Amino acid sequence: MLNVDNQIVHEVIGPLGERLTLDKLPDPGTSRWVARRKAEVVAAVEGGLLSKPQACARYELSLEELVSWQRTVERDGMSGLCASKVQQNRQRHERLNRRQTA
Template sequence: MQSDNQQKQNQVIGPLGRPLTLDDLPNTNTKRWVIRRKAEVVAAVQGGLLTLEDACKRYSLSVEEFLSWQQAINQNGLPGLRTTRIQKYRGQEVDNR
C-alpha cells in the first residue's frame, strides 16, 4: 500500500482540474499536439511528475519548444497554446511594451 506522500508524488493536478499520472500522459508517439496534450505535459513537468529532460526525451521535444508551451500557458492560459493564435498573442506582447 502506498502512503499519501508517495501517491502525491505519483500524480499532479492536470489542466482540466483532475489528477494526472504518468499513465494519463499522451502517448510517446504523439504527432498531433492539441492544447490539452501540451498542457498535460507542462503540468506534469511543473508538478514534478516528469523532469524537463525526461519530457523532452519522451516526446522528442526541444527544450525551446517545451518552454514556449510553458510560457504560452503562463502568459495567456490554455488558449495561448492554440497554434492559430500565436500571432495574435505575440502582437499583444509588442503592443504592451
C-alpha cells in the first residue's frame, strides 16, 4: 500500500512499539480476537500497511467492526478493546454524550 508520499509501506509501529510487517500481523484465520491482535490490525490500517478493504477481506470483518476498533483505540487505547471493558466503556461514553447534549 502507498502512504501519503506515494511510497510503499512495508512496516508500521505496532501498539506495543514493535515493528509490524504483513508477516507479523495476526493470521488471516484468527478466530480469537484479543485486544493486542485487534490493536495490531488497527495500527496496520492507520499506518498504511493495509487498507480498510484489505483488512476486512483478510480477517473477514465488517467495515463497521473495523471502524469500531479504530474508534475504541482512539478513545480508550488498546485496553478499551478488551472484551470485559467494551460494555463498560460504551456505557461511560453514552453517559458523557448525554450530558454534553443536555
